[in-house]
Amino acid sequence: MKKIILIASCTLALIARENPFVPDDINITTLDSTNINQNAPQLDKVIAKFPSDARELVSATFSYKSVDGSIKQKSIDINASFDWHDDIVISSQSPVTDEATPALDVSVTTTGEQTKQAAAKQAAPKPLSIPPKIEPPLKSVAFMDLIKFDIFNSKIEIINKDQMIRDFIINKPDKIVIDFKKNVEFSTQTIKVNKGPLKKATIGAHKGYYRVVLFLDGNYHYAIRQSGNGYTLTLR
Incomplete structure (x- = not known):
């Protein structure tokens, strides 16, 4: 029995591969290894x-x-x-490198004629400054002959001649309520705007005053002051 086991062990040693971790046909199998994970898109x-x-x-x-x-x-x-x-x-962008610009040493000799030209240039009248551009409203809406709204990106010009008696803000939905003193009669109306911060305006008559409700497109702090044509409502 011991002789049989010894003969079998020798036979297995002869037929075993030198390296059991190498494939049978190394010309067919590609050996690749990596520790790089699949990255997210750029x-x-x-x-x-x-x-x-x-x-x-x-x-x-x-x-x-x-x-x-x-x-x-x-x-x-x-x-x-x-x-x-x-x-x-x-x-994402590539980093911007600041390359040093070589300094130029330039010597300038000024002649008498050049000095006269420079003095004349300084004495010449300066061009008039360009007046600032007047920003046009994004949209203007009016209700009867009572009130008009000029809508801008961050303000609303309220054009009327009536005295403001109170103002306050209400959230959810965000709206500013302004009351003006005047005895008028009309049915409540809503004007759709959808420009700048103003979505719509509702105007209704009450005893001794009329109420303007401005529905906004979000939550704002506001300030209102009297201006030449009525009131300026600033939103921030």
Whole structure:
């Protein structure tokens, strides 16, 4: 029995491969190895939108995957105001390098004629400054001959001749209520606007005054002051 076991062991040793981890036909099988994980798609552009009560960006925190696969965070201070209507865009770009510009040492000799020309140029009258451009309203709507609204991006010009007696704001939905002193009679009407911050305006008559309700597209702080043609409502 011992002789049989010895003979069998020798036979197996003769037919065994030198390296059992190498395939039978090394010309057919490709031996590849990698420790690189499949990455997410290349960052192009990400657009973030904010609710209507957002006014300042304080900081941004990014969660990222490091080379070893762990999740880490990077925070960036911003501290800047912005318009919540705008899109905040996150994109990737190559770093900008500032190449040093060689300084040029140029010696200039001024002749007498050049001095006269320079003095004449300085004495020449300066061109008149260009007056600032007047911003046209995005839309203007009027109700009877009673009141008119000029709508801009961040303000509403209320054109009328009546005394304002009160104003207040109501949320959910966001709207500003303004009462003007005047005895008038008319049925309540709503004017659709959908321009700038104003979605619609409702005007209704009451005893001794009429009420204007301005429905806004979001949450705002507001200030109202008397102006030449009526009142200016500023939104921020």
